[in-house]
Amino acid sequence: MQETIAGSLYDYPKYYDLVFGSDWLAEYEFLTACFAKHLKGKAKRLFEPACGTGRLMYRFARAGYEVAGNDLNAKAVAFCNARLKRYGYPASAVVGDMANFTVKKKYDAAFNTINSFRHLATEEQALGHLKCTAAALRKGGLYVLGLHLTPPRGKPEADEESWAAQRGQLCVLSKMWSTGVDRRERREGVGMCFDVYTPTRTFRLANHCDFRTYSNAQMQELITASRAFEIVETYDFAYEIDEPVVIDSKTEDVIYVLRRK
Numbered sequence: 020m021q022e023t024i025a026g027s028l029y030d031y032p033k034y035y036d037l038v039f040g041s042d043w044l045a046e047y048e049f050l051t052a053c054f055a056k057h058l059k060g061k062a063k064r065l066f067e068p069a070c071g072t073g074r075l076m077y078r079f080a081r082a083g084y085e086v087a088g089n090d091l092n093a094k095a096v097a098f099c100n101a102r103l104k105r106y107g108y109p110a111s112a113v114v115g116d117m118a119n120f121t122v123k124k125k126y127d128a129a130f131n132t133i134n135s136f137r138h139l140a141t142e143e144q145a146l147g148h149l150k151c152t153a154a155a156l157r158k159g160g161l162y163v164l165g166l167h168l169t170p171p172r173g174k175p176e177a178d179e180e181s182w183a184a185q186r187g188q189l190c191v192l193s194k195m196w197s198t199g200v201d202r203r204e205r206r207e208g209v210g211m212c213f214d215v216y217t218p219t220r221t222f223r224l225a226n227h228c229d230f231r232t233y234s235n236a237q238m239q240e241l242i243t244a245s246r247a248f249e250i251v252e253t254y255d256f257a258y259e260i261d262e263p264v265v266i267d268s269k270t271e272d273v274i275y276v277l278r279r280k
């Protein structure tokens with residue numbers, strides 16, 4: 020790899036969406052099944068905090084849902100809105116902070132599936148997020164929140180992941196790896212890179228960021244402290260709606276299905 024460009028991978032929505040956008044069906048089907056199983060009343064209006072490129076949002080729009088979302092990254096939001104418009108839907112993503120936002124009209128359900136929540140660096144932000152997401156939902160509305168928990172000791176089991184995706188002559192290899200966990204400070208360092216191959220250029224985008232760590236007990240405390248949600252069910256990243264999981268000290272990937280009180 021000849022050239023390395025340092026910076027946030029989220030600033031490259033075309034590459035992000037190629038890698039992560041190809042992996043949508045299991046999440047999409049799981050979320051749909053979750054709404055059918057756990058939501059009282061119909062899911063018509065959906066909100067995605069930290070929506071990124073909206074890889075799930077536009078699929079839900081195409082299935083007839085009203086969708087909206089927010090994200091801190093203006094480039095991801097522009098990409099998301101351009102695609103929604105291309106398919107004939109409103110440009111309903113906004114640049115915003117998931118720790119502090121309001122909506123004009125309440126939603127039936129919200130979802131946030133792949134660790135974005137762990138970008139929130141403090142308890143105050145995490146609590147703010149749960150409170151404003153709850154305020155964006157109708158009573159009984161669902162929030163489906165997926166993240167990796169950090170085991171109490173040792174290295175996280177899933178401490179390296181890689182994916183590859185190709186469209187036409189563009190190929191992107193993506194890698195994420197844990198660079199260390201500080202449980203006291205509740206921080207996990209994560210390295211991320213995209214190796215991008217085009218017919219004329221090959222380069223690496225590289226980034227390092229911190230994710231906040233959570234044990235199941237810390238998540239439960241936070242959810243209780245929000246006073247806004249109850250935990251309805253827990254699943255893992257197998258996305259099997261008929262196979263809820265009981266979280267123990269070894270469980271790492273978890274999807275909390277929360278219901279707004």
Ligand SMILES: C[S@@+](CC[C@H](N)C(=O)[O-])C[C@H]1O[C@@H](n2cnc3c(N)ncnc32)[C@H](O)[C@@H]1O
Binds near residue numbers: 068073075
């Ligand atoms: C792993 S990506 C997930 C994007 C999208 N939810 C998906 O499933 O593809 C994480 C996203 O969180 C966004 N993000 C990080 N902190 C945020 C915050 N405080 N408010 C809103 N978005 C945030 C990033 O800009 C990035 O787009």
